[in-house]
Amino acid sequence: MTVTNPAIPSARVADEPSTTERRPRNPFKRFWPQYVAVAPFYILFLVFGMFPLIFSIWLSFNDWDGMGQMKFVGLAQYRFLITDSRFWLAVGNTFLIWIMSTIPMLFLALVIAFLLHTNIRAKGFYRVAFFIPNVTSAVAMAIVFGSIFSNSFGIINSFLNWLHVSQVPWLSNPWGIKVVIAVMVIWRWTGYNSIIYLAGLQAVSTELYEAARVDGANNWHIFSRITIPMLRPVILFTVITSTVGGLSLFTEPQVLFGNTSNIGGPADGGLTIVLYQYYQAFNQFDFGYGAAIAWALFIIAVVFAIINWRLVSEREVDGQKVFKVSRKQRAANASAEPTEVAAK
Template identity: 65%
Template sequence: MTVATERVEVRPPATGDPAPRKKGSALSRFWPQYLAISPFYLLFAVFGLFPILFSLFISFHDWDGVGKMTWVGLSQYVYLVGDPRFWNAVGNTFIIWFLSTVPMLFLALLLAFTLHQNIRFKGLYRVAFFLPNVTSMVAMAIVFGSVFSDSFGLVNSALTALHLDSVPWLTSDWGIKVTISVMVIWRWTGYNAIIFLAGLQAISEDVYDAAKVDGAPAWRIFSQITMPLLRPVILFAVITSTIGGLGLFTEPQVLLGDAGGPNEAGMTMVLYQYNQAFTNFDFGYGSAIGWALFIISGVFAIINWRLISERNENGRFSMRRTRVHH
């Protein structure tokens, strides 16, 4: 019997041909890359993810931080709903947020438009306006406490010099709220002004030139070009200011102490949470307050986002774009 054989010639791969891909899992192939980025995820898991999940866990327990945990279920949240001190803190927080955020964003937008013009020493002004944001808030709270002191404060001295009645800034309900709001405005106006200025500088000059060629007046250019194109930046500033305002802690704590001033007029949600967790050592209730703050901040941020954005034809939310008509 004869067996026919066929000779097969195997040629080496030509120069430039792609090398054959190695088989194996993605972990075995890219382990150096995963190893390089692993420190961030390890630190986030230990100092970020674990505390978040653990706070949710202990919010269902009665725990003083030392002894044995006692499961109480939703009792902490039920008590939270009927706690008048918590709702007083919520009301104080929203009042301070309104008194500070609205003027702050308006002043920041005004400063941004001013710095966007061709003025001298523009870089110096930017540094000066941003400087309060990087200044120690503890030190500035002490300074503001002296400036707004009821007896020897500079503000009351100026009012007295103008033959006006002095104001109990640090002992009355509204005086405390106004003082804290002024501190927030002083600290964050320059920061938001720099954010708005970056948004203004991102708008192309060609858009303005085209509107001027069409004969559009200045007020229409501002209302139908500048503000619509600046809307995403305004949305960012409003949401971040909302989250920061609802998480207010340093200003009232240093200025008024843990008690939040007379009648707890300066007691904010975070300061109340701090008192329950680290003064009364009720970590379960403090964690429940923290999660309530998270829900309130999220709902309020969504409301702000929906108010600033609008629906498009597909029912989705988007930033408004407006044409200029003259």
């Protein structure tokens, strides 16, 4: 006859796991295939992303030509940057080109998206046609536009000559250069932004449009009173991305004037911030100053993106602008609501 201890049930003793079984397994040993699968991305990011980023910060405080020994100069690069008149000329050119290109581009993209969202034939054809410029090679596009706006044999000047209008020196006048670069940006990115707006429009309920048409609203009222307010988050996204892209403009002026003696074109009319950074780093071999220009561009882009975000993110309620409420204010309002309901 087997005697068991009544205080410890035999079934519980048999089912109770040992201390070794209760120890959690090493997550790396358990999920090592997943870690190995994602490791190449992080390795490439550390080598080609994080390391150059950190190195550029250190490089901006040094004087280095890319071959010899680095010489630590502290804030000397940034002090010279503040007094560099050509850098501020590049900043002014970049902002002018951004204004001349981004505002018309986003407005045209919004109008095109609104028209594509209506009941028209061959929607797929128009979507592909408007998106093709974005996938076209930027170098080939710059060469074609350089031929179109050429001073001597360009199509635009030939057309003006046919109209008995004086020709315009597009590629030798500072303002003409800005117009050419702005037109190139508009031609390339309008279709891309229109596709983004079209995706946002498809998420808007059609009942709003039907109700507006029943009330007698025309296309302009629907566009200004329904489409634009409902697309405010999408517009905010396109404004910020267009701001970053406009401030980092490089390919168009580089292809147009990269092989000339003056990298920014006549009177530096096409000199942008990134083009000036490229000139200092890879033409003058002043990598320290080039890194300082890059970080100055980063600060300008962040500040400008925040300003655009503040301007676009405001809402209108009953004709009055209402700005975003802070987290503390939202928490205070949420805690006050139950008290108000109880009082009622």
